[in-house]
Amino acid sequence: MSEARLYGRDPDDGVGGDGAFFLLLDQPEVYGLPPDPVVTTRDLPSMWRHVGAAAAALLIGVGAASVWNRD
Amino acid sequence: MAVATGFQRRRGRRRGEAEVVPPPQFTSYYGRPILKKPTWAALDIAGYFFLGGLAGASSGLAAGAELTGRPGLARASKVGALGAASLALVGLIHDLGKPSRFLNMLRVFKPTSPMSVGSWLLAAYGPAAGVAAVTSVTGTFPRTGRAATLAAAAVGSGVAAYTAALISDTAVPAWHGGYREMPFVFVGSAASAAGGLGLLTSSDRESAPARRLAAWGAVLELSSLRLMEHRLGSAAEPMRQGSGGRLLKAAEVLTVAGALSTALPGRRRRLWAGLGGAALLAGSACTRFGIFEAGVASAEDPKYTVVPQRERLSQREQAGAVPG
Numbered sequence: 001m002s003e004a005r006l007y008g009r010d011p012d013d014g015v016g017g018d019g020a021f022f023l024l025l026d027q028p029e030v031y032g033l034p035p036d037p038v039v040t041t042r043d044l045p046s047m048w049r050h051v052g053a054a055a056a057a058l059l060i061g062v063g064a065a066s067v068w069n070r071d
Numbered sequence: 072m073a074v075a076t077g078f079q080r081r082r083g084r085r086r087g088e089a090e091v092v093p094p095p096q097f098t099s100y101y102g103r104p105i106l107k108k109p110t111w112a113a114l115d116i117a118g119y120f121f122l123g124g125l126a127g128a129s130s131g132l133a134a135g136a137e138l139t140g141r142p143g144l145a146r147a148s149k150v151g152a153l154g155a156a157s158l159a160l161v162g163l164i165h166d167l168g169k170p171s172r173f174l175n176m177l178r179v180f181k182p183t184s185p186m187s188v189g190s191w192l193l194a195a196y197g198p199a200a201g202v203a204a205v206t207s208v209t210g211t212f213p214r215t216g217r218a219a220t221l222a223a224a225a226v227g228s229g230v231a232a233y234t235a236a237l238i239s240d241t242a243v244p245a246w247h248g249g250y251r252e253m254p255f256v257f258v259g260s261a262a263s264a265a266g267g268l269g270l271l272t273s274s275d276r277e278s279a280p281a282r283r284l285a286a287w288g289a290v291l292e293l294s295s296l297r298l299m300e301h302r303l304g305s306a307a308e309p310m311r312q313g314s315g316g317r318l319l320k321a322a323e324v325l326t327v328a329g330a331l332s333t334a335l336p337g338r339r340r341r342l343w344a345g346l347g348g349a350a351l352l353a354g355s356a357c358t359r360f361g362i363f364e365a366g367v368a369s370a371e372d373p374k375y376t377v378v379p380q381r382e383r384l385s386q387r388e389q390a391g392a393v394p395g
Contacts, residue, residue: 029377032100036380040240040247041183047236047250048182054235054254055228057291058131061262062224065283066135 007033099373106242108370115166117363120234121356122159123193124261125268126152127231128288130200132265133207134224135280137217144281145220146207147272148265152223153204156197156230163193185236192229199223231261238366244306244376245369246362252299255291256362260355262288263326267351270333270344278344282333285351289330292358293323304382306375315365318357325354 007028008021028035099105109116133148164170176190199222206216235257239250246253266285270278296319300307309315329350335343369375 029099029105029373032103032105032373034105034376034380036384037242040242043247043250044183044185044236044240047185047239047254050251051229051232051236051254054258055232057255058128058228058231058258058262059224061258061287061291062128062131062135062228062280062284065132065266065287066139066141066280068283 003027007031099377102373104371105373105376106244106370108367109241109243111166111363113360113363113367115162117360118356119159119162119166120238120257120359120363121260121264122155122162123234124231124257124355124359125264125352126155126159126200127196127227127229128258128261128265128284129155129268130196130203130220130223130227132269132280132284133203134220136269136277137220139280141273141277141280144269144273144277148269149200149204149207149220149223151265151268151272152200152227156193156200160193160197185233185240189230189233189237192226192233196223196226196230199226228258232258238362242376243366243370244379245303245309246366248303248306248379249299252295252302253362255295256299256358259288259290259292259295260358263292263330263351264288264355267329267348267355270348270351272348275341275344281348282344285333285347286330289326289351289354292326292355296358304379306369306379309365309368309372309375310361313364313368315361315363315368318361318364322354322357322361325350325357329354 003026005024006021007024024031024033129148129152133145133152136142136148137145160173164173167173173190176187177194179187180191181187199219202219203216203223206212206219232254235250235253238246239253241247249256263285266281266283266288269281270285273281296310300310303310310319329347332343332347332350
């Protein structure tokens, strides 16, 4: 039984807290489970930073488009 | 260790680009999707992204035009922003089911929920855009109008950008994997749409900022999309094939053609500007619907969930977690 594994077990953190683990006898995909899941909200602080930078870029773009070459 | 031997076998089989997709037995349980695909209706949500972006960037263009003495472009952009924001709200409420649910969203403010942040952005943006448009058309309360115009421009940039976090904060592979570039794709798309609307609605004498904004937006959108596809790797496939791929191809053609046609000189300049503006608007809409459809397709096929995660695992393994 070389394919057996504990799915979701990570003593350090796992996906950011599964709260459970499962004994699987094959690859996780075979059971319809993702092999390396992550909590997407973990990236949300970075997402907000990128959103903020993009919003600032839009304001700069609008300003530059209005002012540029003005005579 | 059992996990390690599994990976080694797979890595041994992999030769060249064609075999990046793993053999069927690794895909999923009888090839069924691992994720539940989004239940959003394309017209409501992708339409909302397009209209929200158009409104937000138009408010910015309106403020820029007003501050640089172009009242015609400013008025047209303010009215366009209010119209687009109103239609966007209709799409959003249709998605929620009934209007009172939008008000329910305002009972809390939750930074960990892009939907909550967006509700508050819209609640601040809508009245500002409304006051800006009404005072501009009626010519009353110029000071209030100026303040509302600047407020709408500032909040509008957030309205145009936050929808990227809204779709990237999901497990959908093509949306979450590209969360760094998605806001810039959306903002670029919004800028080219607002530029297109400005070109359609303003006189030749005042349309220069709209033309420049459209060109800048087109470059930002298309270059960010390239970066995103590169980062996504195999999960970018739905952006090149199927309905998502067709829409994004159409978006690219329309946006480039629109941005180029606005630069054409000659007596027919006004006509070209109008056609180019319409093409830019259509291109921006195609971008949003294309990204929407590509995301749904990437959730429906389990290989876009499994393969990037497998690659991530084997990279981590190669980095030295498990030797040999």
